[in-house]
Amino acid sequence: MDQILGNIGLLFEFPVVNLKIILDGIMIGALFALAAYGLALVWGVMNVKNLAQGDFVISGGYVSWWLVQHGFPALLGVPVAFVVMWGIGWVIYKLVISRVIERDLFTSLLATFGLAIMMAQILNLMFGSDTQSVDLGYDTLYFFDGFIDVPIAKLIGVVMAMSLAAGVIIFMKSSRMGQAIRATAQDSRAARVMGIDTEKVYAFTFSLNSAICGAAGAIIVMVWLVQPFYGISYSIRAFVIVTAAGLGNLPGVIAAGLGIGALEQYGAHIFGIGYQQAVAVMLLLLILLYRLIQQRRNRQVLK
């Protein structure tokens, strides 16, 4: 308790720490938001709640790490992870997801849960259980007497995450495929009647989700680190964010992602870093309670 009070005291004693916490939170939140957006996409379009979301992220990280081990430049990892994970996502869709998509909620949860375990163990067998990271070797920018540090690698990562998010948003709004995806999300039967090949839309959506996650993972490996069994922590955050923001609410997803990132950092500062993830889970509980009380019954669709 003394420690908690002391930690809160530090926030007031050194106000600049608040800025640092918020900055750190926003940087990691941007990546949470990416994974969460992919989850919202798959959830909204095909009503599959993908529990392997975090494992796609970690796989993308390993794609990028593998490239660097073989002498390729680290920044290339992001587009390559996007493409490779697109392919892996497509294969997984054809092998697993397409078979459970028409089934009930429980079947798809079980299938993706199994997928998560499989992917983590395959990564473990391929790359070993040690943590891996890629060091870009860039400098760090310091502000406020060195209190605020912004590693250039992190900055690049956040910019990449933002441009990827922007690209996906534009794609969803203006391309034919984006329209088809949104139409399928609203009413898949009607979409089929109107001549949209929903099977193709599903495959595309799932691959796109996997690719977004892959790119996020490639950024994560440059800035933090990956380990075969870290997927779950990204899955949890993605679920918290989507639950908080709702399915059809893209700006909401981004805002919730950044917000959760910052909140977690505050939680870590005040209660100790061991409780960082607990803050996210507590938040999920609170949101669910709030939603339950509200008893909103309006249908949510991907806009």
Added chain:
Amino acid sequence: MKKLSVLSILIAAVSLTFSQVSLAACGEIVLGSAISLTGKYATNGIHAKNGYEYAIQKIKENGGVKIDGKCYNFKVIYYDDESKGDRGATLAERLISQDKVSFMLGPYSSGMTKAIAPVTEKYQIPMVEAEGASRSLFNKGYKYLFAVLSTSEQYLASAVALAAEMAEKSGKKASSVKVAIAVENDPFSLDIRAGVSEDAAKFGMKVVIDEKLPRDLSDMSAILTKVKLLKPDLLIVSGHSKGAATAVRQMEEQNIKVPMIAITHCEAADVTGKFGDAANDILCSTQWAETLAYKDPMFGSAAEYEMGFKKAFSEYKDKKVPYQTAQATAAVYVYKDAFERAGSMDKEKVRNALSATDMMTFYGGIKFSAAGNNIAKPMVLRQIQNGKYNVVAPSAFASHKLNWPRK
């Protein structure tokens, strides 16, 4: 068809003669081990397994284990415990009751050892383990458990003494040293914390940060920010390889200046290879280093052990041989010694011989206390100096001088 069966009989006959030749040469002592080949401990589990295998190979080359004038070679039945405690206990049960194994080698990690030890104890099967350092293993009154490594509360405790020494040298009081502790919430790291806080209390030092790291740590900037604000003189981090990697990377990013930083698992995280100069002047604790002057007739000096091991396992060619491997080898070596002194394969006699062990090995002295832990070998602190691990403490073994304060 007929031709085929003739051929197969021929093959069978040939292989039979061959196996008989080797049988006539040496008998077999079967050891059992449930060890992590998959799951989160897989990397170190495999290091340990390779250490066992190297010892077996080396003992075979040197004429095997001599019991009552007859020679024997070790053979280990391995099962994969998937890094899960309940699985480890089941497999130990299976090794003992189905495979009829009477002697066990330990698994990797304290947690796994803790899961298996009650089983071996129940069946009164001796287990020599090399990878479980938790002190809670040695206060349960186990009679059949022997550990060749130093217990975990000793791991970083010597850094506290070193910090006190440096403070006094620079004209300050030892009690003025401020300590920051960030350890994972697992038995091993909590022991380290206990050891460090006990020693810090002895010197009257103040612990300004005392935090637990989560199991899936990838960001510890919150702690490092506090370090910046509270300016401790000694920072202790223990969180397996993820803790080491995260700490080294983010300390560089956040430009953390602490005079002395001591962490565990430097090699497992390959901090010098991954982060280069960022790892300089960090203290790493280790059970063993290849520069130590320990020696034995089987493996030679510590340095010779490393060379021999690298020759036998080419995948370690460009890496340092981890201490996890060396201590696993030492565990098998202890068995050889005990079997020869017991002059019997009777598990009670071997157990008594084990408990009377007092030997010098390439890994250090080995002598078990009544509780089963090794009391003949101290922990070693090394400092990363220009990408190299140099032994700096305890000063009796030090080959290099400590760089202090850390830049």
